[in-house]
Amino acid sequence: MITASENGITRVFLLFVNITWMLHLCSSQCHTGRKVYSNSTFGYLSDGNGDYLPNQRCEWLIESPDVQLHPYIALTFLSQDTECSYDFITVHDGNTYTSKVIAKISGDSTRAPLHILHAHSGSMLLYFFSDSNYVKNGFRAKFNIYSCLNNCSNNGRCIHMRCSCNSGWIGTSCNQRGCPNNCNAPHGSCDFIRSKRCICNAGYIGKGCNLYTSSSSQNNSWTAVNNFTFFGDASPSLSFHAAEFVYPFLYIFGGYDLNAMKNGFYRYNFSQNYWTSLRTNMIGPAPRAFHTMNYIRTEYLDQLLIFGGQFENGSYSNDMWMFNITPTRGI
CATH class of the missing domain: 2.60.120.290 (Spermadhesin, CUB domain)
Incomplete structure (x- = not known):
């Protein structure tokens, strides 16, 4: 309430203020x-x-x-x-x-x-x-x-802005256990020289060789097969890609990474726990997302078939591509 006097006459003004809104404005630091x-x-x-x-x-x-x-x-x-x-x-x-x-x-x-x-x-x-x-x-x-990236997660030394990981740790920031639980030996063994990860024996998969491929004991439960972050030989983070499993590999193609459509082609080895980028010739599918990929097996050949999808410009595709994976089955 505000009062004012003029020529002997007093006027009263009522001023309504939303105190809640004022407090909200004062407390907010966003600008x-x-x-x-x-x-x-x-x-x-x-x-x-x-x-x-x-x-x-x-x-x-x-x-x-x-x-x-x-x-x-x-x-x-x-x-x-x-x-x-x-x-x-x-x-x-x-x-x-x-x-x-x-x-x-x-x-x-x-x-x-x-x-x-x-x-x-x-x-x-x-x-x-x-x-x-x-x-x-x-x-x-x-x-x-x-x-160095994430200060090497306190699991390594920073040398010339690159992490040198302590024994048992891998990744560009030394944030991943290379061979957890010693690969649950005798389920697998650790490749200390090359990949510094578990090489699983037949019948076991997973980053610690802790998953059985011929047992139902782990029914109705989720287990992390691999959650290595991207550090050179892993698949980048993607959405709307296509994936197909052809034992013992998982293949993925294309997708979207929040910046652009991709046409990368990757393969995950379940027994050796690593991703590989499959280098192909210059001719191949254009970057896309929302496409399909299927496995086709004939008498002599193993093929992956990619169809359709959406391009970077928003248009849709009806093209079809086939990739021969027969030479890679045993790698």
Whole structure:
């Protein structure tokens, strides 16, 4: 209420203020501009206290203080709660929207694991979008900047910005057990020299040779066959690809990686626990997603048949390609 007097007459004005909205505005640190972190190798960021606001367009740019010495950025999400599929966080490996997208995150972290993301360029750009409807708690994250990827996960030494892993650890960031549980010997043995992974004996598969191929004792349960991260000889992370199993291999072709359609061709060896990129000649299917792949076996040949799919420009395909896998069956 506001009072004012003029010529002996007192006027009373009533002013209604939405205190809740004001408190919401004051507590929110999300902004329409870009907040830059460039003076530290460690820090925290979030969309603010309490629920975020509708129609937010917020940016955070993390830059290494010295990209020549510390080019790797690790972003760890501590909490995450956004309206699933409508409010999301896009993370780029670089400082612009045209930089490679490494994640697009939405939803509640209590229903899915929290993410640790890595940038290799010395810069990481986060973009937060919310629509005009429901609002939630948003996210909190911390970042670390290292000379080697994820500081070699404390399982190795950083030498000239590359990790040299301790015995028993593999990966570009030394974050994976090479031969867990000693390959559950006598189910398998560890290849200490070449792949540093388990080579499973007949009847067993899995990264620790812990899965039986001829037993029903593990019915109605999920077991991780392989969750190695990409480090040179693994399949990249993909969606909308096609896959086909031809014992003892799993073949995958094409797909989408948040940036573009792909035409990569990969094979996973279940007994030796590694991915191989199958190099083919220049003639082959164009990059695509949403296609099919089927195994066809004739009297003398084993073939994979790829049909259709969607191209990068949004058009659909009706072409058909065949790949002869007969020479690779015994590799």
